[in-house]
Amino acid sequence: MARQLIKGNEAIAEAAVRSGCRYYFGYPITPQSEIPEYMSARLSEVGGTFIQAESEISAINMVYGAAAAGGRAMTSSSSPGISLKQEGISYIAASDVPCVIVNVMRAGPGLGGIQPSQGDYFQAVKGGGHGDYKLIVYAPSSVQEAADYTYKAFDVADKYRIPVMILCDGLLGQMMEGVELPPMRDLSALPKKDWALRGWDRNGPRRIINSLRIQPDELERYIDGLYKKYDAIRQNEIEVEEYLCDDAEIILAAYGIVARICKGAILKLRKMGIKAGLIRPITLFPFPEDTFAMHAEKGSVKKFVSVELSKGQMIEDVRLAIGGKKPVAFYGRTGGNVMNEDDVASFIAGGK
Amino acid sequence: MAVFHKTKDLTSKPFHYCPGCTHGIVHRLVAEAIEEFGVSEKTIGIAPVGCSVFAYDYFNFDMAEAAHGRAPAMATGIKRVHPDCLVFCYQGDGDLASIGTAETVHAACRGENITIIFINNGIYGMTGGQMAPTTIMGQKATTCPNGRSGINGYPIKICEMLATQEGTYYAERVSTHNVKQVLNAKRAIKKALKNQIDKKGFSIVEVLTNCPTNWHMSPQDSLKYIEEKVILYYPLGIFKDKDAEVKNA
CATH class of the missing domain: 3.40.50.970 (Thiamin diphosphate (ThDP)-binding fold, Pyr/PP domains)
Structure with a gap:
């Protein structure tokens, strides 16, 4: 096509x-x-x-x-x-x-x-x-x-x-x-969706789409x-992209449009001799914890940097995934501002 | 020969409603009407949040239980997927006339081909007797303990309001305070359901009911209260019927 x-x-x-x-x-x-x-x-x-x-x-x-x-x-x-x-x-x-x-x-x-x-x-x-x-x-x-x-x-x-x-x-x-x-x-x-409402023809159980479970035990069982x-x-269902992580010493974590900005920043950093890589969660739930944990175990990885258009939200999942094994820094913009590749690169190169 | 049988469109589960409450009567009228039209197997009902939240346990149809006030929106989605099913909402006054006012009005304005049974007992029964949007002036509730007055604002008149909207096909208010009125309520409910079967559009029947528990009255006195007080503010009758408009044109 x-x-x-x-x-x-x-x-x-x-x-x-x-x-x-x-x-x-x-x-x-x-x-x-x-x-x-x-x-x-x-x-x-x-x-x-x-x-x-x-x-x-x-x-x-x-x-x-x-x-x-x-x-x-x-x-x-x-x-x-x-x-x-x-x-x-x-x-x-x-x-x-x-x-x-x-x-x-x-x-x-x-x-x-x-x-x-x-x-x-x-x-x-x-x-x-x-x-x-x-x-x-x-x-x-x-x-x-x-x-x-x-x-x-x-x-x-x-x-x-x-x-x-x-x-x-x-x-x-x-x-x-x-x-x-x-x-x-x-x-x-x-x-086919046998569970879906369509009118009950008296064959099998009637269908009830409902979220009320007033008995505590029933609700707990449901949850x-x-x-x-x-x-x-x-x-x-976890989906994740790893970008230049094999030899990376600094691993950026970013999703969505920010991940693309980070890729550009990583290429610039590598030209400056800084070995940076990116983990890009494609599924935010379920979160690719194992990918982060695996890289956090590597001796070559010095730190992670979560880059987001927020004050730092996904960073909490990054921290949970790496379990304190490596430091995690944050770079973000808010208010509708979007960082560019140079912003990210200079933050990383600045060693913060 | 049996002269009366319980409609097969109600389950055998005992109602949880308080003694003397007329919810059970209205459930029966709706179920009987649907059985009489022979469309039970192509019916989907939507229960509200409020005293009739468990209506899905009583109506013997495929059923959904909507979020508070959202039944007309949910019914809209269901009806658009199954235009040949009979889709009805069963809603109380807090659900329909307070938190769900927007959903009600806009379902009417779209001329959505659904039927709404609107139970108006002037009180939040399930939560213990708070003031409803339809609590009449002077009526006591736990959040207007001295009786509703101007400070609380005025009761909303749903049928009168919907009658002003082009999209409404049929709006009638009926009552349950005596046998004659119950039979009349069944006629109106049948008409509202038939309108949908005939693809005529949005129909609503407002049914005045009682709440002996939270009105702190005996069942008999609560029915008398409807007849003597509630009807003065909420007069019975047809507020809009496009069938009649067609005939009169």
Whole structure:
């Protein structure tokens, strides 16, 4: 298939349609509004449903309903809107309903700004809503990956009956790159969902999509089961890229667009004689702990540096993964500012 | 020959509702109506948060339990996937008329082809009797212990409000305070469900019910309270019916 020049947000939307998403519910917010705009036109071409909901809260609950009824459903938003969706995400996670949620992050807290950020890492990875639950979180670092992981997200969501989040940022959402889009799926070949609501024909048990378990023992058993599912996800779904780590003395940790900036910085540092490498988590949950732990054991590695568009969020998982074996420094920008390769290189070269 | 049987669309699980509460009556009316239309196997119900949160245990259909106030949004998603299923929401006043007002109004404005059964008993029953958006003036609740007054704001009139919206097909308020009213409520519920079957659009039936426990009244007195007090603020009747508009045009 030919490559085409396409914006990140539109690549996400088209990849979702090609993956079988026929139900999209959203609400306008910068910098992700191209996703609902694209979906409003595209879904009508393929017989799908687009609704511009009255709120982010309604949008996620429409997703809850459509996904509970067996459709491949998606919503998208940016940081303040994702905060509004957290109630629904908790319910969806606690009902074992698969869906896809896209967060094109902008700077917070509060109304914050509209420029790129990675300030929602904690929210995405540590739960976000109330209670003990997890999402699978993919962090693409190119428009190609934004398309590929959105496409994959629907399959993984169905496999584990779990909400999956695509966590990218305003820069990735707004920029254009050459992309080879995945093929259009045959909807009839998608896995059947016997558990989904459809009307009870009196054969087998009736279907109840519910997150209320008022008996403490029943709820505890359910949560234990959820965490068994998360263990299986840790076993099977971790994705990580290692870049020039073999001989690296300083290992950067970065995800999403920042990882690409770090790669450029690493090449500059190597020209200066500083052996730097990068570990790029592609899944933020499950986190590639073993990759960090393995490099932390190496005598040649002197330290790690977490580079983020935040005040330091993923760094906590980096620290946990390396268990105090090596020092971990931090470099980040906030407010919607984005560092460049020279900023990163001079921070590292400065030996902080 | 049996002259009466329990509808197969209610399970045999005993209701958890308080003695004298009319929730059980409304459950039965909804289930009977759906059975009478012969669409039980193509029905999906949505339970709210509130006293009827366990409605999924009682209605013998595929069921979902929505977040507080979000039933119309969830119903929208379900209906769009299964347009040929009968999709109904069963919601109380806190759920529908307070935390879920936006979901209710916009489902109506979209003309979403769903049916909402709206239980208005003027109180938060499940949480112990706090003031509801529909608690009438002068009525006591644990968060307006001296009776609702202007300081608490005024009770919301959902049917009257939705009647102003183009997207609403049908909005009627009925009551459960005596046998005649219960039979009338069943007629309205059947009409609201039939509208959906006929793909006419958004229909809502507001059902005035009692709460003997939190109104601190005997069941008989609570029914009398509906008849003598509640109906004065919440008059019964059809507020919007596009069938009639078509006939009168």
